Amino acid sequence: MSAPRIPENPLELERQVCFGLAVASRTVIAVYRPILEPLNLTHPQYLVMLALWERSPRTVKDLSNALQLDPGTLSPLLKRLEAVGYVERQRDKTDERALALTLTERGQDLRREALKIPFKVVERLGMSFEELTQLNEVLRKVIAKATT
DSSP: OOOOOOOSOTTOGGGOHHHHHHHHHHHHHHHHHHHHGGGTOOHHHHHHHHHHHHSSSEEHHHHHHHHTOOHHHHHHHHHHHHHTTSEEEEEOSSOTTSEEEEEOHHHHHHHHHHTTHHHHHHHHHTOOHHHHHHHHHHHHHHHHHHTO
16 A cells, blocks of 8 residues: 655645635635525524424524534524524423523424525535535535544
8 A cells, every 4th residue: 555645735725624614614605695685594593593493492502512503602693583583582391491492483484485595505506416415425524523
């Protein structure tokens, strides 16, 4: 077995995984911005709504784990989502110490509009669902390796 080939310049900016991920993240989120604005959502709020459309109610702790966000970061997002009428925050009936989030009727109705978002993103990026699925699989592998 031959030794791995060492790049000529391992510090070249374009070779850095962190650079590619940072630029990709900013630019893809920018693609979402005009799609989400008519729904009165920011990208982080959209992620919260996706998690709640999967399962509601959810505790803040559960949501924080699902989104891999600190509860302190999540709190202002939840307040804004409550202010626009998409979610309700209340004490969890099974644990008074926990705060539960429930979709309102308006938040549930928003899901119908949100179903169009993945198609708009695919169109805007000019990539197929298959290509984006493969990319997502690679990103999940990177995340798993980086967090172990």
